[in-house]
Amino acid sequence: MQIKRIALGGIIMTVIMFTPTYACVGTSDGIASYRSMENYISQIQQNGPNTKIEVFKGLSHGFGLGERTVAEGWIDHAISFWEDNMNASDER
Numbered sequence: 001m002q003i004k005r006i007a008l009g010g011i012i013m014t015v016i017m018f019t020p021t022y023a024c025v026g027t028s029d030g031i032a033s034y035r036s037m038e039n040y041i042s043q044i045q046q047n048g049p050n051t052k053i054e055v056f057k058g059l060s061h062g063f064g065l066g067e068r069t070v071a072e073g074w075i076d077h078a079i080s081f082w083e084d085n086m087n088a089s090d091e092r
Contacts, residue, residue, distance in 0.1 A: 020085035022082065023051075023054075024053065052081050
């Protein structure tokens with residue numbers, strides 16, 4: 001386990017760097033800017049763990065399972081990401 005401090009837009013976050021991180025966000029999210037999320041995920045990846053971010057055009061915050069939207073299937077992508085990373089850690 002590694003503890004890192006990451007500066008994001010004037011906010012300094014302390015992040016425990018040991019778990020793979022999956023994120024999804026909409027481009028119209030007024031709470032979690034997709035650009036900030038991309039930056040955050042990029043900085044986590046630069047410090048070690050595997051990461052993945054999916055950005056969904058036009059969606060706002062709280063798109064749920066994404067049914068009947070461009071985000072449909074995101075939960076399956078997240079599960080696959082986590083399963084792949086659990087398998088990779090089992091092999092180490």
